[in-house]
Amino acid sequence: MILKEILQKYPKKDDQLIEILLDYQSAKSNHYISKEEIIEIADYLGIPESKVCSVLSFYTFFSVKPRGKHIIQVCKDVPCYVSSNIDILKIIETELGILVNETTPNQQFTLEFTSCLGCCDVGPVMRINDKIYTHLTADKIKAILSEYRVNM
Numbered sequence: 175m176i177l178k179e180i181l182q183k184y185p186k187k188d189d190q191l192i193e194i195l196l197d198y199q200s201a202k203s204n205h206y207i208s209k210e211e212i213i214e215i216a217d218y219l220g221i222p223e224s225k226v227c228s229v230l231s232f233y234t235f236f237s238v239k240p241r242g243k244h245i246i247q248v249c250k251d252v253p254c255y256v257s258s259n260i261d262i263l264k265i266i267e268t269e270l271g272i273l274v275n276e277t278t279p280n281q282q283f284t285l286e287f288t289s290c291l292g293c294c295d296v297g298p299v300m301r302i303n304d305k306i307y308t309h310l311t312a313d314k315i316k317a318i319l320s321e322y323r324v325n326m
């Protein structure tokens with residue numbers, strides 16, 4: 175869906191900014207907002223580009239660089255860290271052959287950190303796209319990634 179179609183769904187009010195960004199980013203296959211799109215969104219809402227940029231940089235679920243089809247976000251906050259006796263990030267990096275903030279060459283997976291996902295009591299936790307996975311173990315992570323590889 176092109177940006178103009180998304181923008182037409184929303185009133186020209188600056189309190190619509192986050193909704194527009196979420197809507198458009200999820201509609202794009204590479205899940206990011208480009209410089210040109212930042213300008214177009216700012217123009218539509220009549221707000222400075224810097225305001226769009228500050229929202230994009232504040233929330234970890236937004237990106238300004240292209241990402242893969244599946245976005246894996248590992249919670250890095252303290253409650254998840256202390257509830258884990260494994261290195262979740264290392265396991266995923268090894269499985270996918272990429273480091274955090276990288277995308278696999280086939281554009282299927284992007285690996286990122288996220289702040290608390292609000293389910294600290296069932297940590298350690300990661301999110302893939304819109305789905306949250308809890309009580310992670312090495313075997314569970316490998317099984318989850320296998321499911322996504324099958325459904326590529």
Ligand code: FES
Pocket residue numbers: 249250251252253254255289290291292293294297299
């Ligand atoms: S600290 Fe990880 S979900 Fe809250």
